[in-house]
Amino acid sequence: VCVDYSREKLKWNGWGWLEQDFDLHGREEGLWEFLQAQLGIDDLPDTPAVPLEEMPLPENRLSESQIEDLRGLLSADRVHVDRYERLFHAFGKSYHDLIRLRRGEIDEVPDAVVYPQSADELVALTQFATTHHLALVPYGGGSSVVGGVEALAGRLAGVITVDLSRMNRVLSLDEESLTATAEAGIYGPQLEEHLQKHGYTLGHYPQSFQFSTLGGWIAARGAGQQSNRYGAATKFFAGATVVTPSGILHSLATPNSAAGPDLRHLIAGSEGVFGFITEATVRLRPLPTARDYRGFLFSEFKTGADVVREIIQEHVDVAMLRLSDAGETWFLSQFKSIGKPASWASKATSAALDLVGVGENPCLMLVGLEGTTTSTSASRVAIARIAMGAGGIPIGAKPGKGWYGTRFDMPYLRDALLDRGVGVDTLETATNWSNLHHLHQTVRKQIATSIRRHTHVGTGEPIVMAHISHSYPDGASLYFTFIFPVALEKPVAQWKAIKREVSDSILENGGTISHHHGVGTDHRDWMEGEKGELGVAMLKAVRDSVDPHGLMNPGKLLP
Amino acid sequence: VCVDYSREKLKWNGWGWLEQDFDLHGREEGLWEFLQAQLGIDDLPDTPAVPLEEMPLPENRLSESQIEDLRGLLSADRVHVDRYERLFHAFGKSYHDLIRLRRGEIDEVPDAVVYPQSADELVALTQFATTHHLALVPYGGGSSVVGGVEALAGRLAGVITVDLSRMNRVLSLDEESLTATAEAGIYGPQLEEHLQKHGYTLGHYPQSFQFSTLGGWIAARGAGQQSNRYGAATKFFAGATVVTPSGILHSLATPNSAAGPDLRHLIAGSEGVFGFITEATVRLRPLPTARDYRGFLFSEFKTGADVVREIIQEHVDVAMLRLSDAGETWFLSQFKSIGKPASWASKATSAALDLVGVGENPCLMLVGLEGTTTSTSASRVAIARIAMGAGGIPIGAKPGKGWYGTRFDMPYLRDALLDRGVGVDTLETATNWSNLHHLHQTVRKQIATSIRRHTHVGTGEPIVMAHISHSYPDGASLYFTFIFPVALEKPVAQWKAIKREVSDSILENGGTISHHHGVGTDHRDWMEGEKGELGVAMLKAVRDSVDPHGLMNPGKLLP
Numbered sequence A, B: 001v002c003v004d005y006s007r008e009k010l011k012w013n014g015w016g017w018l019e020q021d022f023d024l025h026g027r028e029e030g031l032w033e034f035l036q037a038q039l040g041i042d043d044l045p046d047t048p049a050v051p052l053e054e055m056p057l058p059e060n061r062l063s064e065s066q067i068e069d070l071r072g073l074l075s076a077d078r079v080h081v082d083r084y085e086r087l088f089h090a091f092g093k094s095y096h097d098l099i100r101l102r103r104g105e106i107d108e109v110p111d112a113v114v115y116p117q118s119a120d121e122l123v124a125l126t127q128f129a130t131t132h133h134l135a136l137v138p139y140g141g142g143s144s145v146v147g148g149v150e151a152l153a154g155r156l157a158g159v160i161t162v163d164l165s166r167m168n169r170v171l172s173l174d175e176e177s178l179t180a181t182a183e184a185g186i187y188g189p190q191l192e193e194h195l196q197k198h199g200y201t202l203g204h205y206p207q208s209f210q211f212s213t214l215g216g217w218i219a220a221r222g223a224g225q226q227s228n229r230y231g232a233a234t235k236f237f238a239g240a241t242v243v244t245p246s247g248i249l250h251s252l253a254t255p256n257s258a259a260g261p262d263l264r265h266l267i268a269g270s271e272g273v274f275g276f277i278t279e280a281t282v283r284l285r286p287l288p289t290a291r292d293y294r295g296f297l298f299s300e301f302k303t304g305a306d307v308v309r310e311i312i313q314e315h316v317d318v319a320m321l322r323l324s325d326a327g328e329t330w331f332l333s334q335f336k337s338i339g340k341p342a343s344w345a346s347k348a349t350s351a352a353l354d355l356v357g358v359g360e361n362p363c364l365m366l367v368g369l370e371g372t373t374t375s376t377s378a379s380r381v382a383i384a385r386i387a388m389g390a391g392g393i394p395i396g397a398k399p400g401k402g403w404y405g406t407r408f409d410m411p412y413l414r415d416a417l418l419d420r421g422v423g424v425d426t427l428e429t430a431t432n433w434s435n436l437h438h439l440h441q442t443v444r445k446q447i448a449t450s451i452r453r454h455t456h457v458g459t460g461e462p463i464v465m466a467h468i469s470h471s472y473p474d475g476a477s478l479y480f481t482f483i484f485p486v487a488l489e490k491p492v493a494q495w496k497a498i499k500r501e502v503s504d505s506i507l508e509n510g511g512t513i514s515h516h517h518g519v520g521t522d523h524r525d526w527m528e529g530e531k532g533e534l535g536v537a538m539l540k541a542v543r544d545s546v547d548p549h550g551l552m553n554p555g556k557l558l559p
Helices: A028-039 A064-073 A083-088 A095-103 A119-132 A188-197 A214-219 A301-313 A326-337 A347-356 A373-389 A398-405 A410-418 A433-453 A491-508 A524-546 B028-039 B064-073 B083-088 B095-103 B119-132 B188-197 B214-219 B301-313 B326-337 B347-356 B373-389 B398-405 B410-418 B433-454 B491-508 B524-546
Strands: A112-114 A135-139 A159-163 A170-174 A179-183 A237-244 A247-250 A276-283 A290-298 A320-324 A363-371 A393-396 A422-432 A463-472 A475-485 B112-114 B135-139 B159-163 B170-174 B179-183 B237-244 B247-250 B276-283 B290-298 B320-324 B363-371 B393-396 B422-432 B463-472 B475-485
Touching: A028 A326, A028 A475, A064 A112, A064 A119, A083 A112, A095 A410, A095 A422, A095 A491, A119 A135, A119 A159, A119 A237, A119 A276, A135 A276, A170 A188, A179 A188, A214 A276, A247 B524, A290 A301, A290 A373, A290 A398, A301 A320, A301 A363, A301 A373, A301 A433, A301 A463, A301 A475, A320 A326, A326 A363, A326 A463, A363 A373, A363 A398, A373 A393, A393 A398, A410 A422, A422 A433, A422 A491, A433 A463, A433 A475, A433 A491, A491 A524, A524 B247, A524 B524, B028 B326, B028 B475, B064 B112, B064 B119, B083 B112, B095 B410, B095 B422, B095 B491, B119 B135, B119 B159, B119 B237, B119 B276, B135 B276, B170 B188, B179 B188, B214 B276, B290 B301, B290 B373, B290 B398, B301 B320, B301 B363, B301 B373, B301 B433, B301 B463, B301 B475, B320 B326, B326 B363, B326 B463, B363 B373, B363 B398, B373 B393, B393 B398, B410 B422, B422 B433, B422 B491, B433 B463, B433 B475, B433 B491, B491 B524
Parallel strands: A112 A159, A135 A159, B112 B159, B135 B159
Antiparallel strands: A170 A179, A179 A276, A237 A247, A237 A276, A290 A363, A290 A393, A320 A363, A320 A463, A422 A475, A463 A475, B170 B179, B179 B276, B237 B247, B237 B276, B290 B363, B290 B393, B320 B363, B320 B463, B422 B475, B463 B475
């Protein structure tokens, strides 16, 4: 597979491939009816996006001679100032980004988009930016959902977005140490293709897998859906080269070290404000020869969470444990049922539910196992023992297979909903097990309350749901999804108000502001609450030491 | 058990309990004969330590009124300026420390030793130190072997050593999240006693376990002997409170987070230069109900290392894998044989070695399993398959039990050897598997070469040996021990010359300057080689942001 990531193959104001939309298999009408009923709206509006040619385009702040100089630094075909490239790179893929793009509410776009091919070119770009007081925005796959690649100039004279997707070579594979080193602009499928050809995998499959890059995963401290087995970015990340405005930083790719604080944990989560990650070394696993994804149902979220906790605290070898709350389990079953006579959660299952007393609002746990047939069998036995011991009902491999087959598709649905004035956003956090239920209930209620408070459309209820997506011996992440009517007169204000209240609630109730999406612009104002005034001062001191003029990705990460 | 860590119960110029020495079981003469033969010395000299009352004691740089003020800040009985306390706290427990203490070669000692009992008192101390331009040296168990607690004033007017051993309470135990929070001055046995009473363990058993503290483990990024199961400090460390001269830093004890760089990895390895760790939250495991320690022999280090690698890369549940090279295996068997007719490695075993062709210079692998009988049995089977498949010979539980029973004793031997002019020092590093053998051979040779170059005593050979002590999927640590005649006319110069050449060799050959001992004063000059100029600048920027006057542990960690 040679995937073509040319920018014109991708949506500039939506998710993924230009030629791909969410496939409703002819069930569109059923979906709109379902949403109209839920949200209490008689007829969902048509809210198409502003087409490219009608988008307002801010004037270019770079002079012709500056653009010429840039072309001299790289080459003419890797410096772009056209409408498409500038708009394509203006934002990431958050709800906040899409509503602005779709309505043409654009304040800033990059003045130039450049595609470097080497660390040397990046050094030259930092020197150019220093001389001309320009912001540099590192851009990998551009899939940030927290405003991480927004083209903000801050106090500087303009913005150059630095698209790293041409730096996509695998540089080395160390089969003895099970590590690989690659250029940071490599996309997930490109990296996996190379590794799998040799029998290895990084195993990092975030929902954005197809449209995100190695450097972005590390810069934003991402976590893949199978992070239990393969590790979040902080775990698989073994070393990097970072080009900063003050020089090049190499972190030693050592398995562990006591030589002072670990610079790798300053690089992971740095979100481009210290410099460009140009190369990274990552830890691999052999390609699994067996996969087993299956489902269990529990009568209560708390029971299911205890099962997840027990599995993890017993260190059972699992790739994924995904526990939906009752709201999400209900939504998934409804969504699957739309336009269909029956679904996995309806007929046989509901008879079984009645029989064993799992209740009317069951919670779905998906278990993903990867490894060898021996290891997955052993894990399956251990998990069945724990889950069924707690009253869980095994519902077989079908829900697991269904999830696996469509695991990258959901973001496409957001574009379809936005065409009809329906918003869908997600946010996520993590906390200790002893605080998990409190946080789950509090944030769930806060999301519903805030949506109601800031939405005066519809007579129904917003759809609010959550699942545990990543778990650890000491705690787990909570991933919330909410569907609501867009306040068409002021959608950005609506979103900001909801976001502010919910983020406050997360921090006040012991959660982290993000488990795996990052900070960007959206969570920046909560960094002081999370890290403390002193913690933020420490990070700013690091930033100032490598980027004294604040050229790197201004306005992100640090308040 | 209520262990009494009163400072007068401990040696001030040697290892451990005042009342305890290395027990040679009447085999002293045999040991001296063995060492004389190896090192080529006719008669080992008597080199007793200078007694306390004859030690030179630098004049106190604090005025009477400053000492009175300190007593006012804490209480009179927690501020000490007497000879014993000042000398006890002058150094840690490195070879470099002991030779200076034993010869009375003391330039600096703390002017006062204080025992705070709360974060508030520490805040008051930082304010006092700021006003009077005094250095503050955080002191936990004082077991640093890299000069981490040396009383250096640097450019300041004096030194207050801050002994945290009175801050030793367990504050909370979260049985759902499997975490505990304790004050950082708690000693290993105190913490484990509390945890084990409730059925849990931290499982962190470094060789210094009895004489080191929670805060020190984190500050120096330590690793226990069973780190494969329980994790090194960087893994079990979940959160901390740090009192800095600029305020208090709390790091959120979250299982994982994408809210920017992880401050916990700035605290871990900070070695007191950012502030005092006052409390820490750590991740626990249930107390194991089964333990199994046993041995295998391999014909070559490389074969054994491949087995260790395979076990770890298969993610077999092991607590410890310890592979001695041929030199260490030989030394251990010799050491055990001294004054005895036979040993585990001599009779039956050597017959077996002959039989199966494991060779004349076998390498010993100790495997430690902890968990339940089910889990340890499963691991035992997996390990036997891998080890015996590679030609390893199982030699039963006796060497494992022997090691386990004496695992904290070796440091006492150093004092006995120093009484007879024999030096023993250790150093350690880590690297990727693909570089492990190169690093092992190069450093081993460099140690022998450097000892020969800087030692003009004896006609024999220094004893140089190594083992793999901690292993990871991508690499392992190497722990070197070397025994040599002390150059009595200039032992510090001898040690410094050897240390410098070997440290250079480690960095030049891709190793980290320390896997689990830390940096302190001894490795400070290699930090730029390890982290790069920019990396050191980043860490200095962090330090300056929380400690602008450089009061905290000057001269340590940062060059």
